Amino acid sequence: MWIRQAVLAGLAVTALLMATAVQAQQITRVAAASQLRFVLEAIATQYRERYPQNTIDIQYGSSGRFYAQITHGAPFDVYLSADMDYPAALVEAGFAASEAMPYAIGRIAIWSNTVDAQSLVLADLADERFRRVAIANPRLAPYGARAEEALISAGLWDALQPRLVYGDNVSGTLQLVQSGAAEVGIVALAQVLNPVIAAQGGYALIDVDVHRPLEQGLVVTRRAAQNEVARHFADYLRGVEAATLFQTYGYDLPAVIP
Amino acid sequence: MKVRFQLKRGDFTLDVAFELADRGITAVFGRSGCGKTSLLRCMAGLEPEASGQLDVAGEVWQAGHQCLPTHRRSLGYVFQEASLFAHLTVERNLRYGWRRVAPSHRRVEWQTTIELLGLAPLLNRYPDQLSGGQRQRVALGRALLTSPDLLLMDEPLASLDSDSKAEILPYLEQLHRTLAVPVVYVSHSQDEVLRLADQLVLMEDGQVLTQGPVARVLTRLDMPLAHQQGAQALLEGVVTRQDEADHLTEVMCDGQSVWVSQLNQACGTRVRLSVAARDVTISRVPATDSSVLNCLAVQIEALEADSQPGHVLIALRLGTQVLLSRITERSRRQLALQPGERMYALIKGVAVH
Amino acid sequence: MVIAGIAEADWIALFLTLRLALISTVLLLVLCVPLAWWLAFTPSRAKVLIEALVALPLVLPPTVIGFYLLILLGPRGAIGGALESIGLTHLAFSFTGLVIGSMVYSLPFVVQPLQNAFQSLGTRPLEAAATLRAGPIDRFMTVVLPLTRRGFLTAFVLSFAHTLGEFGVLLMIGGSIPGQTQVASIAIYNHVEALDYGAAHGLSLVLLVLAFSLLLAVYALNRRFRLVGVAQ
Numbered sequence: 001m002w003i004r005q006a007v008l009a010g011l012a013v014t015a016l017l018m019a020t021a022v023q024a025q026q027i028t029r030v031a032a033a034s035q036l037r038f039v040l041e042a043i044a045t046q047y048r049e050r051y052p053q054n055t056i057d058i059q060y061g062s063s064g065r066f067y068a069q070i071t072h073g074a075p076f077d078v079y080l081s082a083d084m085d086y087p088a089a090l091v092e093a094g095f096a097a098s099e100a101m102p103y104a105i106g107r108i109a110i111w112s113n114t115v116d117a118q119s120l121v122l123a124d125l126a127d128e129r130f131r132r133v134a135i136a137n138p139r140l141a142p143y144g145a146r147a148e149e150a151l152i153s154a155g156l157w158d159a160l161q162p163r164l165v166y167g168d169n170v171s172g173t174l175q176l177v178q179s180g181a182a183e184v185g186i187v188a189l190a191q192v193l194n195p196v197i198a199a200q201g202g203y204a205l206i207d208v209d210v211h212r213p214l215e216q217g218l219v220v221t222r223r224a225a226q227n228e229v230a231r232h233f234a235d236y237l238r239g240v241e242a243a244t245l246f247q248t249y250g251y252d253l254p255a256v257i258p
Numbered sequence: 259m260k261v262r263f264q265l266k267r268g269d270f271t272l273d274v275a276f277e278l279a280d281r282g283i284t285a286v287f288g289r290s291g292c293g294k295t296s297l298l299r300c301m302a303g304l305e306p307e308a309s310g311q312l313d314v315a316g317e318v319w320q321a322g323h324q325c326l327p328t329h330r331r332s333l334g335y336v337f338q339e340a341s342l343f344a345h346l347t348v349e350r351n352l353r354y355g356w357r358r359v360a361p362s363h364r365r366v367e368w369q370t371t372i373e374l375l376g377l378a379p380l381l382n383r384y385p386d387q388l389s390g391g392q393r394q395r396v397a398l399g400r401a402l403l404t405s406p407d408l409l410l411m412d413e414p415l416a417s418l419d420s421d422s423k424a425e426i427l428p429y430l431e432q433l434h435r436t437l438a439v440p441v442v443y444v445s446h447s448q449d450e451v452l453r454l455a456d457q458l459v460l461m462e463d464g465q466v467l468t469q470g471p472v473a474r475v476l477t478r479l480d481m482p483l484a485h486q487q488g489a490q491a492l493l494e495g496v497v498t499r500q501d502e503a504d505h506l507t508e509v510m511c512d513g514q515s516v517w518v519s520q521l522n523q524a525c526g527t528r529v530r531l532s533v534a535a536r537d538v539t540i541s542r543v544p545a546t547d548s549s550v551l552n553c554l555a556v557q558i559e560a561l562e563a564d565s566q567p568g569h570v571l572i573a574l575r576l577g578t579q580v581l582l583s584r585i586t587e588r589s590r591r592q593l594a595l596q597p598g599e600r601m602y603a604l605i606k607g608v609a610v611h
Numbered sequence: 612m613v614i615a616g617i618a619e620a621d622w623i624a625l626f627l628t629l630r631l632a633l634i635s636t637v638l639l640l641v642l643c644v645p646l647a648w649w650l651a652f653t654p655s656r657a658k659v660l661i662e663a664l665v666a667l668p669l670v671l672p673p674t675v676i677g678f679y680l681l682i683l684l685g686p687r688g689a690i691g692g693a694l695e696s697i698g699l700t701h702l703a704f705s706f707t708g709l710v711i712g713s714m715v716y717s718l719p720f721v722v723q724p725l726q727n728a729f730q731s732l733g734t735r736p737l738e739a740a741a742t743l744r745a746g747p748i749d750r751f752m753t754v755v756l757p758l759t760r761r762g763f764l765t766a767f768v769l770s771f772a773h774t775l776g777e778f779g780v781l782l783m784i785g786g787s788i789p790g791q792t793q794v795a796s797i798a799i800y801n802h803v804e805a806l807d808y809g810a811a812h813g814l815s816l817v818l819l820v821l822a823f824s825l826l827l828a829v830y831a832l833n834r835r836f837r838l839v840g841v842a843q
Contacts, residue, residue, distance in 0.1 A: 072685030
């Protein structure tokens with residue numbers, strides 16, 4: 001009866017797999033917006049060297065998904081959003097153990113790997129040779145909303161409509177351009193400063209005057225109310241050492257740093 | 259034993275009651291759709307909606323709506339298609355039921371059954387390597403090996419070609435002689451009934467029309483079987499003499515001799531002869547000057563107009579047995595035939611079973 | 612620690628994926644047998660309704676399924692909330708939650724092959740077995756299981772493979788917690804996002820090779836046994 005044997009073997013393997021579940025340890029979990037990946041890895045490396053006893057694990061993803069997950073009990077201790085609205089909403093809804101605190105201000109830039117973007121200005125996007133222009137979805141991503149504002153200020157928004165393509169978030173937008181689906185895109189400065197991306201093409205920074213500032217905020221979540229490491233890391237992110245790295249990786253600093 | 263069942267499904271209603279003989283083959287006969295198979299399934303407990311009454315070997319199988327589950331019934335069931343287990347060899351198909359019956363309850367010998375049905379060469383094959391006839395033999399063996407108290411067969415030959423039928427019929431006839439349990443045999447083939455059945459239950463539209471010994475039901479003029487195109491009568495007889503020179507065998511039926519083509523049977527063997535109504539001619543005088551071999555003294559029992567216009571069907575008594583004859587209305591008028599008259603039946607053809 | 616060019620964290624993700632796929636598939640196979648059986652043979656009018664419900668995970672985008680499971684299993688959800696109120700922990704972001712998520716997601720991939728297998732088997736072999744004294748469980752083990760082996764195999768392979776590659780549901784309900792809910796597909800995605808294509812390729816390759824060997828083994832095992840058709 002091979003079937004019985006197969007069923008038994010299956011159950012045995014299942015039991016074995018059940019038994020060897022990985023042991024959970026005291027880890028402070030950070031949920032961070034995708035575009036923070038490179039700067040946060042640098043900050044975390046520095047932090048781990050100075051405070052090796054504090055275990056920090058950082059997950060990157062969409063700010064909106066993390067917001068939904070935290071409101072449904074996700075085990076994240078610190079939340080770094082790509083905007084101020086989600087952290088404020090968490091505070092409002094009672095899921096935070098701190099105020100919503102700004103930690104950096106994002107910048108947007110024009111980037112392309114098919115033309116030299118360094119000399120481009122917003123007005124150049126009207127040029128018909130850019131058959132597709134990628135921006136992040138303004139409804140979902142703060143970087144998209146700022147790109148929209150910038151295009152409106154430049155008087156291009158209506159004219160560009162038929163040529164716009166939307167990424168889910170800034171990394172998706174960058175991929176649209178990288179793949180050649182769009183000739184040019186408006187993405188985060190933090191992304192195009194990455195050596196891998198910089199090697200593929202130059203960028204042109206978009207002036208801060210043509211859109212509202214892209215303030216990004218963090219909160220310590222309610223479940224981390226007693227978590228000293230979470231508070232410590234949150235403070236560290238807003239301290240002088242992190243500030244230097246944020247600047248290096250393409251962010252401006254909030255007006256008030258304590 | 260009494261069998262009674264009711265089953266309603268859609269606009270079809272089965273409502274039957276009949277007497278089942280303690281041994282021998284009871285054929286349930288009727289055209290397709292008359293409810294024969296449903297009746298058999300009710301008897302097997304395969305129709306949970308049915309209600310009725312069935313006691314077998316002192317055990318209550320069905321009482322009203324209470325129904326003993328099929329697997330707790332000591333029955334054998336042979337389906338129209340063999341329904342062998344495709345994943346098991348013939349031997350393991352046969353053992354499937356065999357090993358589920360306690361050794362103390364086994365009355366059928368393994369070896370005997372294998373030999374009786376000629377299964378030995380097939381044991382290691384799979385069902386898809388068997389012919390239709392072989393499959394049906396295995397199915398029969400598989401059912402017999404559970405030592406059933408009741409054997410149910412649902413047109414076991416219907417899906418077979420005539421060669422396969424010819425292959426399996428001898429086994430069924432042998433069964434008839436060796437098995438001491440009642441057999442219900444559902445069929446719509448008159449041929450099979452003539453060869454195998456002892457009792458006949460005639461069904462139509464979910465009801466029992468009549469039942470009785472097969473020779474009697476076949477020749478009742480008020481029943482549809484006698485009016486069929488190929489209506490036949492059954493004669494029972496004993497082999498009494500072999501004429502080697504003329505290649506003929508004499509069979510004695512109620513004291514009168516019937517000559518048939520030579521039979522490979524010893525004197526004293528009981529045989530069944532079937533005689534088609536259209537092969538029987540009637541005469542007031544013995545046929546001395548005719549090619550017809552068999553001329554039997556009979557008495558007219560009844561006459562009835564046939565379903566075919568211009569024809570008359572006549573039941574002829576031969577001792578305790580009855581023959582059928584189909585003649586034209588004109589012949590009946592010219593001969594002025596009346597019930598009770600003594601006549602001679604000239605028989606053109608006889609089939610031996 | 613790096614083993615065979617793959618980081619330890621990735622091995623853990625891989626192991627977690629296999630564990631998830633196996634557990635949810637085995638549970639699904641067990642639970643779907645009665646459902647598929649009922650669907651195969653019921654004359655009930657509710658059948659079409661249940662069939663449509665079972666097929667729904669095919670229609671909904673995985674992240675949508677994940678979102679609603681998150682709501683359902685989270686601390687304020689109908690199921691998660693009930694667990695919390697009796698002093699247990701809710702199921703979102705746990706391995707149990709992942710198992711439930713991938714079971715919902717793979718449900719049609721198990722029910723449909725089983726239902727088809729049962730339908731093409733029909734009731735006749737079971738009736739034959741019943742007339743040979745086999746009780747209901749006996750019939751299932753000795754007749755249904757061997758004769759519908761291909762249906763079970765198909766269901767196993769589809770569900771297993773489907774879970775291996777699942778991303779959206781697991782990301783939403785699992786939260787990508789390393790060692791607990793971060794499965795291989797999410798780890799690969801993270802590598803891609805981090806522009807660490809080498810690690811992504813390595814992990815993808817191992818996942819593919821593992822999945823391929825397993826499927827090969829299952830199919831080879833099936834071939835070794837006599838190939839008999841169900842329909843006679």
